[in-house]
Amino acid sequence: MYIYCEPEEKTLEVITVNLHTELIEKLYQCNLCHLCNEGNLGPTAFNGSMASPIAIVGEGPGETEDQFGVPLIGNSGKLLDKALWSVGITRDRVYTTNIIKCRPKGNRTPTVDEGSFCATRWLDNELAAVKPRIIIALGSVALKYLLNANARITKDRGKWFQTKYGIPAIATYHPAFLLRLTGKELVKAKWETFYDLQAAANRCTEIEPDYLLKSAAPLDLLALYSANKGKQRGISESNVRKENANGNELSHSL
Numbered sequence: 001m002y003i004y005c006e007p008e009e010k011t012l013e014v015i016t017v018n019l020h021t022e023l024i025e026k027l028y029q030c031n032l033c034h035l036c037n038e039g040n041l042g043p044t045a046f047n048g049s050m051a052s053p054i055a056i057v058g059e060g061p062g063e064t065e066d067q068f069g070v071p072l073i074g075n076s077g078k079l080l081d082k083a084l085w086s087v088g089i090t091r092d093r094v095y096t097t098n099i100i101k102c103r104p105k106g107n108r109t110p111t112v113d114e115g116s117f118c119a120t121r122w123l124d125n126e127l128a129a130v131k132p133r134i135i136i137a138l139g140s141v142a143l144k145y146l147l148n149a150n151a152r153i154t155k156d157r158g159k160w161f162q163t164k165y166g167i168p169a170i171a172t173y174h175p176a177f178l179l180r181l182t183g184k185e186l187v188k189a190k191w192e193t194f195y196d197l198q199a200a201a202n203r204c205t206e207i208e209p210d211y212l213l214k215s216a217a218p219l220d221l222l223a224l225y226s227a228n229k230g231k232q233r234g235i236s237e238s239n240v241r242k243e244n245a246n247g248n249e250l251s252h253s254l
């Protein structure tokens with residue numbers, strides 16, 4: 001289950017929603033790389049508004065995200081919600097998704113190759129359907145995919161860059177990284193994140209001044225998606241995986 005704001009009765013938007021719905025249904029069946037064999041419940045999709053000018057692109061699902069089937073919903077998601085609220089954004093007014101759709105075992109950080117493999121198959125098509133006006137990249141994996149493999153989050157965050165989609169993007173720290181910091185490092189990184197998100201909110205308002213970025217209250221995403229908790233998504237475990245993240249043939253069954 002995923003949520004989006006219903007579009008107005010405009011043909012183009014209805015077509016977009018249909019294309020996107022079809023895409024997500026196919027995503028749930030994906031078994032193209034070894035990550036579907038790492039003990040998760042299946043691919044996670046997205047949450048928020050498809051009509052939003054802002055797409056937030058995170059890294060990949062953690063344990064809570066895998067349990068509920070949507071990105072950035074656990075402790076990292078709660079911190080993201082607070083940071084967005086401080087710059088006048090709520091999660092229901094943005095589109096949130098990840099580079100990698102299936103949770104790597106033990107919450108390990110996905111490799112750049114794994115990110116590229118999944119994102120070229122799903123994220124690229126997703127963003128082509130949603131057509132956001134700006135992208136916020138969260139953390140190193142998203143930055144490296146959207147800018148280039150040599151980009152570094154500490155050096156390149158807070159700077160606008162052009163993506164291959166022709167959509168401008170700005171990167172900031174992933175909230176999971178902030179959760180690992182303490183003391184002065186944490187204070188500094190939190191302020192930097194605030195300024196990065198504020199820059200994104202300001203640019204969005206310049207581009208689409210009539211779009212409302214903030215609802216009256218933040219969403220409780222865990223409550224909203226509670227019915228999803230623990231449910232297997234998509235393919236059954238007997239399916240054969242055909243390729244790994246490097247495109248090599250795999251022919252084993254589970």
Ligand code: SF4
Pocket residue numbers: 027030031032033034035036043100101102117118119121122
């Ligand atoms: S390509 Fe993406 S969605 Fe498909 S199995 Fe790999 S990580 Fe999951």
